[in-house]
Amino acid sequence: MKGNGVRQSMAWIHGWLGLIAGWILFAMFLTGTASYFRPEITRWMQPELAATPVSPDRAAQSAVDHLQAISPDDELWSLFLPDDRTHATRIFSRARANPDPDAPPPPRRPELRLDPATGQPLTARETKGGEHFYRFHFQLQIPHPWGRWLAGLCAIFMLGAIISGVITHKRIFVDFFMLRWNKGQRSWLDAHNVSAVLALPFHAMITYTGLITLVLMYMPWPITANYAEPAAFHAEAFGEDPEVEPSGRHVPLVPIAPLVRAASAEWQGGRASRVFIHNPNDATATVTIVRHGADTLNARSASITYSGADGRRLSASPAQGAGLATAGVMLGLHVGWFAGPALRWTYFLLGLTGTTMVGTGLLLWTAKRRKGATPFFGFRLVERLNIGAIACLPAGMAAFLLANRLIPANMAGRADMEVAAMFWTWFGLAALSLLRPARRAWTQCLTIAAVAFAAVPLVNALTTDRGLPESLVTGDGLFIGFDLAMIAIATLLGFGAWRASRVPAVITRKRTARPPVLSPAPEMADAA
Amino acid sequence: MPLEAGLFAYAAMANLALANPRHRKAPLPPVTFDTRGARAMGIALLAISILFAFTRFGAYQGAVAWIGMTSIAGVALVLLMSRWPRLALGLWLPATAIAALCLIG
Numbered sequence: 001m002k003g004n005g006v007r008q009s010m011a012w013i014h015g016w017l018g019l020i021a022g023w024i025l026f027a028m029f030l031t032g033t034a035s036y037f038r039p040e041i042t043r044w045m046q047p048e049l050a051a052t053p054v055s056p057d058r059a060a061q062s063a064v065d066h067l068q069a070i071s072p073d074d075e076l077w078s079l080f081l082p083d084d085r086t087h088a089t090r091i092f093s094r095a096r097a098n099p100d101p102d103a104p105p106p107p108r109r110p111e112l113r114l115d116p117a118t119g120q121p122l123t124a125r126e127t128k129g130g131e132h133f134y135r136f137h138f139q140l141q142i143p144h145p146w147g148r149w150l151a152g153l154c155a156i157f158m159l160g161a162i163i164s165g166v167i168t169h170k171r172i173f174v175d176f177f178m179l180r181w182n183k184g185q186r187s188w189l190d191a192h193n194v195s196a197v198l199a200l201p202f203h204a205m206i207t208y209t210g211l212i213t214l215v216l217m218y219m220p221w222p223i224t225a226n227y228a229e230p231a232a233f234h235a236e237a238f239g240e241d242p243e244v245e246p247s248g249r250h251v252p253l254v255p256i257a258p259l260v261r262a263a264s265a266e267w268q269g270g271r272a273s274r275v276f277i278h279n280p281n282d283a284t285a286t287v288t289i290v291r292h293g294a295d296t297l298n299a300r301s302a303s304i305t306y307s308g309a310d311g312r313r314l315s316a317s318p319a320q321g322a323g324l325a326t327a328g329v330m331l332g333l334h335v336g337w338f339a340g341p342a343l344r345w346t347y348f349l350l351g352l353t354g355t356t357m358v359g360t361g362l363l364l365w366t367a368k369r370r371k372g373a374t375p376f377f378g379f380r381l382v383e384r385l386n387i388g389a390i391a392c393l394p395a396g397m398a399a400f401l402l403a404n405r406l407i408p409a410n411m412a413g414r415a416d417m418e419v420a421a422m423f424w425t426w427f428g429l430a431a432l433s434l435l436r437p438a439r440r441a442w443t444q445c446l447t448i449a450a451v452a453f454a455a456v457p458l459v460n461a462l463t464t465d466r467g468l469p470e471s472l473v474t475g476d477g478l479f480i481g482f483d484l485a486m487i488a489i490a491t492l493l494g495f496g497a498w499r500a501s502r503v504p505a506v507i508t509r510k511r512t513a514r515p516p517v518l519s520p521a522p523e524m525a526d527a528a
Numbered sequence: 529m530p531l532e533a534g535l536f537a538y539a540a541m542a543n544l545a546l547a548n549p550r551h552r553k554a555p556l557p558p559v560t561f562d563t564r565g566a567r568a569m570g571i572a573l574l575a576i577s578i579l580f581a582f583t584r585f586g587a588y589q590g591a592v593a594w595i596g597m598t599s600i601a602g603v604a605l606v607l608l609m610s611r612w613p614r615l616a617l618g619l620w621l622p623a624t625a626i627a628a629l630c631l632i633g
Contacts, residue, residue, distance in 0.1 A: 177545040177602075179610035198602040201595045297588045338589060342530040346596040353603055 007168055014164040018361045019382065021157035023389040026358045028137055028151060030393060032206075033351030035134040036336060036344055039085040042129030044482045045404045047464040049087065049124050054116035056081045056272045057260035062119030063089045064256045064277070071095065072281050075246075079275040082116045083292060089114040096246075125409040132400065132419055138214070141423070145217065151210075152218050158207045161361075165196060172197055185367040192360040195353050202350040203357065209334035212327065237324055238300070239317040249283040254311040256287065262313070263289040263304045270295045283309050293337040300328030359390050383438050388430030391445035394493060396426025398452035401486075405456075405463045425452075439500070446497035453490035457483040530584055534597035535627035536577035541598070541605045542620035543570030551609070557618025573624065574598075580631070 018025075034041065043049065054062075059081045067077050071093055080090040090113055095106040113122045128135075139147035166172070176197060179190045196203065216223065220230075227233040260272045273292035279285045285308025291301040303317045320328065332338055336347045366383050369375075375383075403421035407414045429448060433441040460483065461467025471479035545551045546560055547567035561569055577598065582590035608616030 174548075174550075177541075177548070177551060177606050177609060179606050181610060194606050195603070198606065199599040202599055297592075333592065339592075340530070343585070343589065343593055343596065346534075346593070346600055349600045349603070350596055353599070 007170070010164040010167040014161055014168050015365065017157045017161040017164065018358075019365055021154040021161075022358055022362045022365075023385050024140065024150065024154045025158055026355060026362065026389045027140075027393055028154065029351060029355040029358055030397070031133040032137040033348055033355060034397070035130065035137055036339075036348045036351065038130030038134050040130065040478055040482070041133065042127070042131065043085075043087065043478055045127045045129045045401070046124040047460075047466050047479075048409070049122055052117060053084070053087065054082060056083075056264070057257040059089045059116035060260050060272070060275050061255065061257040062116060063091055063114055064253065064280075066114055066119040066121075067091065067093060067280070068253070074280060075278070077275075077277040077280055079277070081273055081275065083271065083273065083294070087116070088122055089116045089119075125404070126413075126415045127404055127418060128415050132422075133397070138210070141419075148214055148217060152214055155207055155211045159204075159211065162196075162200075162204055162207060166200070169193060169197070185364070185370075188360055188364040188367045192357060192364050195357040195360060199350050199353040199357070203354050205333055206351075206354065209330040212330045213334055215327075239303070239315070243278065244284045244286070246279045246282040247284050250281060251283045251285070251309040253277070253280045253285055253308050254287075259287055259306045259311060260289060262306075263291075266304060266316075267291055267295075267302070273301065277308060280308060285309050286314065293332065295338070297332045297338055298325060298328035299332035299335055299337055300324065362386050362390065380438075384430075384434060384441075387433050387438065387441050387445055388427075391442060391449060391496075392426050392429040392433065394489070395429050395445065395449035395452050396422040398449060398456060399425035401456050402452065402459055405459045442500040443497050446493050446500055450490045450493035450497055453486050453493060456486040530593075531597075532627040532630050533577045533581035533584060533594055534601050535623040535630075536573050536580060537594070537598040538601035538605060539620035539624040539627070540570045540573035540577060541602050542617050542623075543567070543573060545605065545609065546570075546617055546620075551613070551617070554613040557614055557620075559618070559621050573620075580627075 060079055063079050063081075064077070067074070073096060074093045075096040076094040078092040078094075080086075080092075082089055090111055092111055093109055095109070097103075097105055113124070114120065115122050135141075138151045140150055141147065142150060175190070175193055177194075179187075179194050181187055183190075211218070223230055223233045227236075256275065256277075260275070263272055264270060271292035271294070272289045274290040276288040276290070277285065278288075286305050287308045288303050288305045290303040293299050293301050298320070300320070305314045305316070306312065307314055336344065339347055362382070363386060366379065366386060369379050400418055400422035403418040407417050407421075411417075429445055433445050436444060457468055460479075461469070466476060466479045468480065468483045470476070471483070543561070543566045546556075547563045547570060549563060552563070560566065578590075578594050581594035581597065584590075585593040605616055608619070
C-alpha cells in the first residue's frame, strides 16, 4: 500500500479481491453468459429433434395420456411444458414408496422427454446440453454444497471488487469513452475501465442478484430462528401444499387440458409452464398449474391448484408480500427468463462485457508488473493461471460442443463424456501451455480455441443434415444463428491470438521504482 | 423493431462524447454541434431512448431494456471510437435516422 488515503486502500482491496477470485469469476461469467441461451444450446445439441410448437394445454394432455398408459399409480407427476424455446415436454415422475418401511425407496426415474403433439417419447442423443453451462456457472462441477459455497464466496469478492473499484476510479466521467490501443498497461486499464463503467449497472445487478438467488442457503439462520422446520417456512412463503396421503379410493383423473385453459384464462392469457399432479387417479388427486415466467419480471410464478378428482379449483398461491416479490424479481433479473430475443441478446452482450471486465482486470495485474529481467514466482503463477482461464476455457467449451457431434449418438454414457471432454481440453491445454514460453502460450492457446470454435459449424455440417447450407434453405433460425455465433466467436479469439502474437510496443516511459510486491501464492492455491 | 431505444442511446452517447473536448481532437464528423449543443443533444436523445424503451418493452422491462441497451450502445461506441473515431461519432445521425424511420414504418 502506497498511501493511507481511502482511494489507495480501496485500490489495494480491489486488486486482491479481483485477483484471488478472478479466474473462477471469469469462468462463472463466461458460462453464465452462455446460459442465457440454455434451451437453444440444448436444442442444438439434440439435432435429431425438430418438433413443431404445440399449445400448453394440448402438450399437458398428451403427456398425461402417456403417463396414464405407463405408470397410472405414481405419487407425483411433474410436467414441464414446451414453450417458444423448448420443444419437448419434460416429465419427472415419482413412484409411490413401498408401504413396508424396510423396503428400499423406489429408484429415481430418469427424465422422460415427450413429443408434445403425440405424447410419444422422443429419442435423441443423450446430452446435458445447455444445462451443463448453467449448472457449472454456480456449482463449478464441485460436489454439493461446496461448489455453491465457492461460487457465493467469489460473488462476495466480486461485489467487494465492484464497490472498491468504483471508489478507486478517479476519472469515471473523464475517461468514460476512452480506449487507447497499443499503449501497454494503459490500454489494459482503459479496457478494464470501459468494460466495467459502461455496463456497471449490469455488473452490480448480476453480482448482487446472483448472491440473493442462493441467499437462503448462504444465510439460513433467519429461517432456523423463526421456524421449527424449514418446510414450514416454504409452505408459508410459497404456498406449497403438504403432501396428502392418498385415500386409496380410485377416481380417474379429470382431463387436464380444460384445467390448463382455465388457469390461463384466470391469468388473463398468461401461459402455463409446469403442472404437478399429486396422487393421480386417487380421490385426493391435486393438479397444480404454475404460470410461465416469461410474462413477468418475477421469476417466482403464481400457481393454481385444482382437484384432480372433479376439477374443482381448490386454491391459488398466496399473493406475494413485498419481500417475496422482491426476491422473485431479483431472481428474474438475474436469469432473464422474461427476455425476448432483443433483450436476451442484450443480456448476452452484457455478460460478455462482464467477462471482458474480469479478463482485462486479470491481464492488467500482470501488465502492471511486467518488467525486470526475472519475473518473481507470483507473477509467473498469475500469468499461467490467466492463460489457463482466459485462453483455455473457451477451447474447453468448444470441445464440449464438438464432442456432442463426434461421440456416436447412441453410445452409453455419452453425456458424461461430453462434460469430460470440456474439462480434459480445458485443463489439459492449460497444462500443455506450461511447456511454452508465456507469450507463445497465449498465441497458441487462443489459436487452438479459435480453430475449435471454427470447427463447430464444419463438424455440424458433416455429422448432421442441419449444416449451414441446409439450415439456410429451410430457414432454420436456431441453427443459422448458432453457426454464425460460432464463426463470430472464432473470429474474436483469432483476433486475440493475432494481437497476442505481435511484438508489444516498446514502452519508453520512465517508471519509478516500486516497493516489492508480496508473493500471492498461498491465497492463489485456495482459489485455484 | 425493438432496437430503437438502443439506436437512440448510441446517438446520445456519441453526442455526449462530442461534448467532451478530449474527443474533439480527431477530425470531426460532418454534422457536429459545439460542445454545449452536443451535450444538450445527447441528453435529449437519451430522454427519447428512455421513452421508447418504456413504450416498446412496457413499464417493467422498460428499465431493464433501457439500461442494458444504453450500456451496450456505449460499449459499441467506445470500440468503434478507439479505431475509427470520426466514423463512430458520425454514426449518431444515421442511428437517429434509422430509429426514427423504424418508428414511422
